[in-house]
């Protein structure tokens with residue numbers, strides 16, 4: 001297939017959303033826009049929203065079946081990619097298609113300016129098109145902390161039983177699942193408890209010291225809210241409950257799916273109020289906080305995963321789907 005780079009009409013910085021850019025493109029067959037965040041830090045994500053209108057001439061020739069993918073590049077090397085999904089299933093058969101794609105920028109990404117985004121776009125029989133977008137990964141600093149684990153918590157961390165391994169595999173399988181039709185929420189997330197007092201943050205570098213003298217270093221994958229036992233916990237956005245069960249390491253745990261590949265996780269609850277396959281609304285009470293599983297005291301651990309990678313919860317408290325920038329829902 002021949003590839004052709006779209007001609008850039010304009011580069012518009014949207015004043016209302018400092019972190020988003022809108023790029024317009026057009027040729028004989030299409031006109032459209034891409035809105036995306038041009039910068040990210042390790043642990044953030046990149047979201048791209050694309051509106052495409054197909055010309056009358058092309059529409060007459062066929063019923064275009066639009067498809068597009070988003071690719072994160074470093075130089076000429078492909079780092080990661082994702083398919084665009086449609087806001088509704090009818091849209092891809094219609095002349096105006098509205099789609100969204102997202103890629104996590106992992107905690108291990110090396111910040112520099114040699115990154116770019118590539119969109120590969122096709123509509124039925126027309127040749128593939130490429131759109132190249134500037135993209136930058138900025139530096140971020142991380143806190144460090146040492147946690148001396150007691151006998152019970154050391155035991156949990158070093159638990160290699162088949163039961164715990166099966167629990168880890170089950171959760172990983174859920175978090176790796178990307179269902180293009182599962183679009184439950186396009187709104188910014190809200191805090192999962194009324195208090196905003198946090199005792200640990202996403203990206204904290206942690207050294208866990210075990211009672212046997214061994215240690216392990218890892219990143220903290222979520223925010224910890226220092227709330228007392230039995231504090232109400234709320235869904236951060238509309239979604240479908242895909243897990244509500246007791247796990248050895250994370251205690252009573254709830255996982256909610258919000259968008260294809262996008263999940264929020266709530267750990268160490270004293271009790272859950274929801275079951276698998278329940279639909280929940282943003283701000284709906286889903287359980288009570290606690291200290292079940294590996295916990296040195298009562299708190300809520302709140303985590304966000306995108307395509308299995310742990311991502312900054314704060315990123316999702318902005319208009320990350322660019323829903324308010326184009327006057328459409």
Ligand SMILES: [Zn+2]
Nearest residue numbers: 222223224301
């Ligand atoms: Zn935590």
